[in-house]
Structures are given as structure tokens and as C-alpha cells.
Amino acid sequence: MAPPLGNDKGSIGRGFSRRSLMAGAAAIGAAGTLAATTGCSRVSNADSKKGGDLLERLKAQGTVKLGIAGEQPYSYIDKHGELTGSSPAIARIIFKRLGVPNVQPMPTEFNSLVPGLNSQQFDVVAAGMYLTPERCEQVLFADPEYQMPDALIVRKGNPKNLHNYEDIKKAGAKFATGTGYAEIEYAEEVGIKESEMLLLPDQLAGLLAVEQGRADVFAGTAVTVRNVVHQTKTRKAEYTKQFVPKLDGKPDLGTGGFAFRPAERNLRDAFNDELLKMKKSGELLRVMKPYGFLEEEMTDITAKERCQ
Incomplete structure (x- = not known):
């Protein structure tokens, strides 16, 4: 989550409150409305150059x-109206090295990203964003920068003794997760229907739903949940031990990374080269x-391997 002030300064887990998290959510909503109303003016002409010329532009x-x-x-946008998070921190470094010194946030709903x-x-x-076969086609x-249980x-x-999706199904617990989250598919894998789920905008809404009794459990990535x-210092809820969900009957450790338009292979490849240097150097x-990311959550898997 957001450092207290400035450009990605400070440590996660310091100086945060429920109020600051809600303020950040409000800021993202306001900015998202602006992006939605002005997006058309930002549309650029599609290039025909092989591999794309977006990096040059x-x-x-x-x-x-x-x-x-x-x-x-x-x-996300923090309570001070500043762009922060692990992805913007990485983007600032890599794009500056690619000759693009500034980053501009364009907030939207998760389902609207692609x-x-x-x-x-x-x-x-x-x-x-998690790499999934469906998204890899689009x-x-x-x-990926990370892999996440x-x-x-x-x-x-934990009165219902819930530790994984099988437990949730068996207990008939009221299940909640985020709109567009990969956790929807993981829950469907064990027979929980999407129509039975409570779909919420983010993990803070999930925490509140559990605290208020509107849901028995909220599922998310381990880093988001913990x-x-x-950060809210809740006394009414806790997080469980992390676990690896299943998809198509096999363990599925989600991996997340940056996404580019299919035509912009040159930009993606240049980005990948810098990302690899960052991985190798630590x-x-x-x-x-x-x-909040841990060393064991870093990964060397490639997008090609994951998409296959």
C-alpha cells in the first residue's frame, strides 16, 4: 500500500488508517470518472510499423x-492524490531508463483495464494483473514480477474454520471477493457459483463486509489480504495462512505483470530487458x-511460459 508521503517513500504498513485507505479509494473513484470522460481525447493513431513505434512516441x-x-x-492513488504502489514504482524506474521520464495515472475499474x-x-x-490464458489472447x-498464493x-x-476454497464450499459460507479478481475462477473450481458470490470493489470493502457480517470470508492475493x-489494525477480522488454489484440477500460483497492446512488441521487449536486469541485480x-512483497514471491517465470 501507499507510503506515507511523496514519491514511493517510506515502508508499507506505516502511518496508515482506515480513514486514509477510504480517502485513497475516494480519490481513485474521482480520478476514474475524469479518465472515463476524457479518454477519447487521448486516443492516438494505431501504428503500422512492425513491432510498433509507441516507444519512440x-x-x-x-x-x-x-x-x-x-x-x-x-x-492506486493515495490519500494525498499521489500515484503509488509496486507497479508505478517499477514503471518509474524502467520508463526513465527507456527515455520516458514521466508517468501519468489513468484510473479505471479493473474490468475496464484490458x-x-x-x-x-x-x-x-x-x-x-494476473497472466491468464484469456488475457494472453487479448x-x-x-x-511477471511476482507469483502469489x-x-x-x-x-x-476464524469461527467457521475456513482455510481454502474447499472449506468455504463445505461450510456453505458467504463468499466475497473483488470484481474481476482471479479468485472468482478459483472459487468456481470448487463449485461456488458466481451468482452466489458477493463481488466488491477492493480488499477494504471485503474487510468491512466480513467485519459487518455481510460475508463470512473475503478471498484475495496473500499480499493484499495481509x-x-x-494497516487497518482491525480487531474484528484476521487473515488466514496463505495457500495455493487450484484451476482445472491443478495448483495455480498466480503471476502478475504489466500488459501492452498486442501491436507494441518493441515496447514490451524493451521493458522486459530492463525488468530482467532488475531481477538479476535484486x-x-x-x-x-x-x-509488502516477500522474497519467496518473486519469480523467474516468463510470460511465454505462463501464457502457454
Whole structure:
């Protein structure tokens, strides 16, 4: 989640309150409305050059537009109206090295990220988006920065003894997760119908739903779940031990990364080259660690491997 002040300064888990998280959510909503009403004016002409010429155009402009969805700690607007999160922190470093010194946030709903990217409302999705087969057919992914198990938010003491999706199904517990989250598919894998789910905008809404008894459990990525519980200092809820969900009967450790338009292979490849350097030097972990990521959550898997 957001550092206290400034450009990605400070450590995650310091100086946060429920009020600050709600303020950040309000800021993202307001900015998202602005993006939606002005997006058409930002549409650029599609290039026909092999591999795309977007990188050259971004260098000339000096600014890259980042599609974000307000999910902490991946990318969001904090209570001071500043862009923060692990993805913007990575984007600032890589794009500066590519000759693009400025980043501009373009907030939208998670489900609108891929359509917004492909309609050229922004240049890249910087939201820690999971690589899935369906998304791999629609966008061009950079190699993932992280791999992530899931975890659950439950009431204090975990009265229903919920530790994974099978437990939730068996107990008939009221299940909640985020709109567009991969956790929807993981829950469907064990027989929980989407029509039975409570779909919420983010993990803070999930925590509140559990606290208020509107849901028995909220599922999200382990980093998102543990961060919101720590930062709100809730006394009514807790997070469970992380676990690896299943998809198509096999363990599925989600991986997240940046997404580009399919025509912009040159930009994606240049981005990947810089990302690989950050991985090899350990810089990527140093950048992501303040946002709650752990060393064991880093990954060397490629987008090609994941998409296959």
C-alpha cells in the first residue's frame, strides 16, 4: 500500500488508517470518472510499423500513461492524490531508463483495464494483473514480477474454520471477493457459483463486509489480504495462512505483470530487458519489498511460459 508521503517513500504498513485507505479509494473513484470522460481525447493513431513505434512516441512526449485500478498494493492513488504502489514504482524506474521520464495515472475499474488499453485510453496496464490464458489472447504481457498464493479474511478466531476454497464450499459460507479478481475462477473450481458470490470493489470493502457480517470470508492475493488487515489494525477480522488454489484440477500460483497492446512488441521487449536486469541485480525485490512483497514471491517465470 501507499507510503506515507511523496514519491514511493517510506515502508508499507506505516502511518496508515482506515480513514486514509477510504480517502485513497475516494480519490481513485474521482480520478476514474475524469479518465472515463476524457479518454477519447487521448486516443492516438494505431501504428503500422512492425513491432510498433509507441516507444519512440513516448520518448518524444516524455510521458507514459499507466492504466491502474486502485488495488493496493499494486497501483492506486493515495490519500494525498499521489500515484503509488509496486507497479508505478517499477514503471518509474524502467520508463526513465527507456527515455520516458514521466508517468501519468489513468484510473479505471479493473474490468475496464484490458478494453481501455486496447482502445488506446492509456499506454500500458500497470496494475499487477494476473497472466491468464484469456488475457494472453487479448494483450501482450511482460514477464511477471511476482507469483502469489491466496489468503482469506475471516472473522476474528476464524469461527467457521475456513482455510481454502474447499472449506468455504463445505461450510456453505458467504463468499466475497473483488470484481474481476482471479479468485472468482478459483472459487468456481470448487463449485461456488458466481451468482452466489458477493463481488466488491477492493480488499477494504471485503474487510468491512466480513467485519459487518455481510460475508463470512473475503478471498484475495496473500499480499493484499495481509496488508489491509495490518494497516487497518482491525480487531474484528484476521487473515488466514496463505495457500495455493487450484484451476482445472491443478495448483495455480498466480503471476502478475504489466500488459501492452498486442501491436507494441518493441515496447514490451524493451521493458522486459530492463525488468530482467532488475531481477538479476535484486533491485526488483528492493523496490517491491516496501509494498509488502516477500522474497519467496518473486519469480523467474516468463510470460511465454505462463501464457502457454
